[in-house]
Amino acid sequence: MDLSVVIVNYNTRELLRRCLASVFASEGVSFHVCVVDNASSDDSAAMVAREFPEVLLIPNKENLGYPAANNQGLRAMGFERGKLGEARYALLLNPDTEVPPDGFAKMLAFMDAHPEVGGAGPKLVRPDGSLDLACRRSFPSPEVSFYRMTGLSRLFPHSRRFGCYNLTYLDPDQEAEVDAVVGAFMLVRREAIAQVGLLDESFFMYGEDLDWAFRIKRDGGYKVYYYPEVTVLHVKRASSRKSPRAQIEFWRAMEIFYRKHYQATTARIVHYMILAAVRTQLWLTKLRVRGKV
Numbered sequence: 001m002d003l004s005v006v007i008v009n010y011n012t013r014e015l016l017r018r019c020l021a022s023v024f025a026s027e028g029v030s031f032h033v034c035v036v037d038n039a040s041s042d043d044s045a046a047m048v049a050r051e052f053p054e055v056l057l058i059p060n061k062e063n064l065g066y067p068a069a070n071n072q073g074l075r076a077m078g079f080e081r082g083k084l085g086e087a088r089y090a091l092l093l094n095p096d097t098e099v100p101p102d103g104f105a106k107m108l109a110f111m112d113a114h115p116e117v118g119g120a121g122p123k124l125v126r127p128d129g130s131l132d133l134a135c136r137r138s139f140p141s142p143e144v145s146f147y148r149m150t151g152l153s154r155l156f157p158h159s160r161r162f163g164c165y166n167l168t169y170l171d172p173d174q175e176a177e178v179d180a181v182v183g184a185f186m187l188v189r190r191e192a193i194a195q196v197g198l199l200d201e202s203f204f205m206y207g208e209d210l211d212w213a214f215r216i217k218r219d220g221g222y223k224v225y226y227y228p229e230v231t232v233l234h235v236k237r238a239s240s241r242k243s244p245r246a247q248i249e250f251w252r253a254m255e256i257f258y259r260k261h262y263q264a265t266t267a268r269i270v271h272y273m274i275l276a277a278v279r280t281q282l283w284l285t286k287l288r289v290r291g292k293v
Contacts, residue, residue, distance in 0.1 A: 001087040002108055003031035006073030008066055009095045010037075013044040015235060016095035020052050023093070028105030031087070032056065034073040035095075038063040066183070067199035067208035074198055081197035085190045092209070094184040096235035097124075103230045107187050110227050118192035118222025119213055121181025122230035123172060132234045133166035134182040136226035139214060140165070140257060142266055142274055149277060167226075178226045179217070183209030185232050188216065195220040200260075205246055207253030214261055247289055251282040 005023060009016050016035070023033060034056040037045040045059040058072055070092055079085035089108060093099075103122065111117055124132035138144050147153045148165045157168035170176055186209055196215040199208045213224050255278045263271060 001032065002029040003089050003091055003104060004074075004077040004079070004085055004087040005031055005033045005091045005093055006070050006077070007033065007035045007093050007095050008038060008069040008073070009035055009040060009044050009048075010063060011040045011042045011044065012095045013040070013042045013047050016044055017047060017051065019093070019095045019097055019099075020048070020055065022098040022100075024052070024054075025101050026099065026104045027101045029108055031104065032077070034058065034076055036060065036069040036073045038065075038069050065201070065204035067203050067205075068201045070183075070208075071198045071201065074193070079190065079193045079198065082194055084194055088190055090188050090190060090193060092183045092186040092188075094234065097184055098233040099185075100231065103232060106230045107227065110225070110229070111187065111189060114223075114225070116223050117189070117225050118216040118220050119181060119186060119188045120225045120227050121185050121187065122232045123226075123228035124182065124184060124232050124234040127233065127235060131172045132182070132184075132236055133168065135184075135234075136167050136170070136176065136178045137180045137182070137210070138164045138167060139179045139210060139261070140254065142258070142262055142270060145254070145258075145274075149281075173228050175228060176226050177223050180210050180213035180224060181226060183212075184234050184236070186212070188212075189222070192216050192220045192222050202256055203253050204249045205253070206250045207257045211257055211260065247285050248282065251278055251285055254278055255282075 035048050036058045037060060039060050039062050045057060048055055048057050056076060074090060077086050079090055107122060111120060121135055124135035126132055144165050147162045152162040153165045156162040160169050163169045167178060196219045200211050216222050217224060258274060
């Protein structure tokens with residue numbers, strides 16, 4: 001088996017239907033698909049069972065979050081630390097994506113040709129044709145996050161220093177080694193998963209893909225690549241825009257990532273400044289969610 005595809009769904013039935021149709025139109029690779037439904041209320045699970053009986057369906061009774069649900073699918077397909085999965089590669093795929101018929105084959109051919117690459121992602125475009133900037137990223141170190149939060153990354157998008165958060169200084173059609181690709185389409189070598197383990201379930205959503213890429217590079221010794229020879233449609237935030245919790249979880253994820261990977265090497269005064277900034281944003285987000293601002 002070439003590829004195991006894991007799709008975590010939450011209330012995106014129609015988009016999931018189109019996503020699965022595009023997946024099963026794929027050519028040139030052998031694959032199987034697992035859909036983990038996080039307690040959707042729109043009959044997504046029933047649609048999958050009825051229209052895509054070849055899919056391994058895991059219907060959760062509650063929303064476990066993105067990394068925990070992906071881990072369910074990965075485990076069901078044999079992936080875990082110290083174990084090689086059933087397929088040569090695992091793919092995290094969002095239900096609000098549509099892949100071209102040759103997309104899987106091209107991505108796997110790239111990975112096969114570059115054994116030093118542990119994870120890769122394609123060019124993601126929005127419905128209006130614009131680039132989904134999250135498809136190639138730097139890790140949110142204190143410095144990079146500062147440029148982002150102060151707006152310097154937007155003011156100077158073509159600067160290698162200030163535009164490093166989303167690598168906006170790079171040509172979107174330029175293949176490049178990057179820190180991370182987004183979990184909307186994240187292809188990972190099974191040997192890398194066996195070395196570094198699954199997604200960190202202390203995240204609920206957001207940040208877990210960055211953390212996985214961080215570990216794939218640091219602990220696995222692999223590279224991560226952006227491969228724009230493949231273009232995938234990404235509606236983006238089709239699930240999260242319906243969830244007030246998602247807006248809160250973004251800032252919570254940033255604190256988890258910072259504490260896990262940067263706190264130990266950050267000067268104390270800078271540490272407190274970072275926590276103050278993140279928690280202020282978290283507080284303001286909670287107020288917005290509650291309709292108070």
